[in-house]
Amino acid sequence: MRIAYQYKLRPTKEQADKIEKTLDMLRHQYNYMLAEKFNWWEQNRCPINACPLICHLPALKDRPTRFSQQKSLTQLKIDRPWYKQIHSQVLQEVPKRVELAFDRWLKGDSNGKRLGKPRFKRKGQYKTFTYPQFQQHHFVNNKVKLSKIGDVKVIVHRPIPDGFIIKTVSVTRKSNGYFVNFSLEDKSVPEIKPDIKRGRIVGIDVGLIDFFVTSDNESVPAPKYLRKSERKLKSAQRKVSRRKKGSKRRQKAIKQLAKKHRKVADTRKDFHFKTANQLLSNYDIVAVEKLNIKGMAKSRLAKSVHDAGWGQFNTILANKAEKAGQLIVEVKPHGTSVECSRCGNKVKKTLAQRKHNCPNCNLSIGRDLNAAINIKNRAKVLIKDLLPPVKFEAEQGTQLNLFAHQLKRKGIPC
Template structure:
């Protein structure tokens, strides 16, 4: 099983300068390698698809890839000796990022979906670097040893679970300071909880009137963190717009704005974790809608949809369920609000109609509650649930305590 723990670190003034210089040098190298890719792409492509029998074609340039760009880092340290201050593994992560960004643009992901053209990173936009290998004894007594930086103080607000090994370490600069993210792994933790109960199942319907409604009729209200903070954000944003570009006063105000946005994001994330934790304490199987949140974010309800953060919540819920040996099943979202949960007859209703009244069987209940019951019914007998049950019944599964369901 894999998981990640993030801690805040307290570097000294000299260590903070080293981290900032490392991020800035990595940003320059990222932009340089990305420019190499664009030069090759523009030089080798041609709008003409036919030519005469006798023609002269220029010699094509060698395509930059991860391996030859990684090999060029040796010459980089010769031409620019200050790059020797960066750990080799940290520097080798840059061509890997460029490779991923460029391939997502030209080739797309495993489903063939392509992303936008990669952008050059401006000052302060490169915020994370990673050590791909890490020794366990370099993290003891609330201090972590980072190569080329030194021993940095860590605020360990929760201990690392027994048996988990640190695989990678990432350093991130945020608006309120520096953080370290530890990627942990333990291959002995079973995938399914030994006392997995498939009958402890519910369905949840997420919405804007209520954040979610369960099949049992329980609701969680929408906190609206961003809308409550809009007034304060508007004041700071106006203050930023009045400052002269490039001035220290503008930089100070931009940092203040970033802290306010991070405060909103942290509140939302904390709400998501606590809500997911409460659900997983009550149920072993949770059925959710397979929503197209990106499509919903292009409607008139975009601000409310993004403020609720459905995608982040469902991702957190799924990850916490995996860590606890439980199950989250996505089901088809179409028709969950229109179909009657009692008799299955389709009862068309517009979005502003918030109550479900079935003329066929007389079922009358809240629209979201009806949808949650439909989601639960669709999950029962799902192939994913059957596969998990077969795995759970296999003998000889080693029992080991999984991670607690707390945040």
């Protein structure tokens, strides 16, 4: 299992200057290598969609790959000796990052979806560099040893779990300081814990009024952190627009605006973590809808969808469930709000109708509660293949058969 832990750094002034210089030099190298990719693409692509049968074909140039660009780094350090201040493996991560961004634009990701054209990084936009190989003994006594930078103090607010090995280390600059991210791995952690209980299952239906409603009729109100901070954000944004471009006062106003946005994001993330912890402490299996959040974020409810942060919550919930050996089941969202959870009859309703009233079975419950029950019922069908079969010991025959009979009466597969 792979997890990530983030800690805040307390570098000295000299160490902070080294981090800033490293980021700026990596930014220049990123832009140079990306320009090489664009030049190759412009010189080898056909500007028209048709050509005569007999025409001159120019000689195609070799495509600059990740490995060919990595070989050029040796000559780079000879021509520009100040690049020796950067660790070699940190510098080798730049061609890898460029190739990933370029290929996702031309070929697409693993699902075949193409992303936007990569852009050149302006000053201050290159914010992270990575050490791909890290020794475990370089992080002791609340200090992390970063090559070419030194021993930097770390605020360790939680210890690294036993058995996990540090694989990679990344240093990130944010509006509120510098942070270090440890990528941890432990292959001994099982994907699903062996004593998982199929009966401890719940379905949740996320929304904008209530953050989610469970199938047990428990609800968590939406906190709406962005909406509550709009006045302060508007005031900070107005200060930025009034400052002269390129001035120090404008840069100071931009930093203040970034801190306010960071506070909103951190508060929302803290809420997601605490809500996920509470949910997983009460249930072993959580059923959620596989929503098209990106499509919903382009609708007229875009600001509220972004403010809720469903995508971030689903990621945190999945990561915490994997770490605890619990299970997250994704079901298709189509029809969960329309179908009756008791009889299956389809009752069409608008978004303004918050009650589900079925004329067939006279069921009258909340719209979100009805959807959560449907999500739970769909997940029960799916976990037959996801969970291993229940194993019973021979000597417990009568009691186990009675237990299995009780499970079937409750509709729980076993």
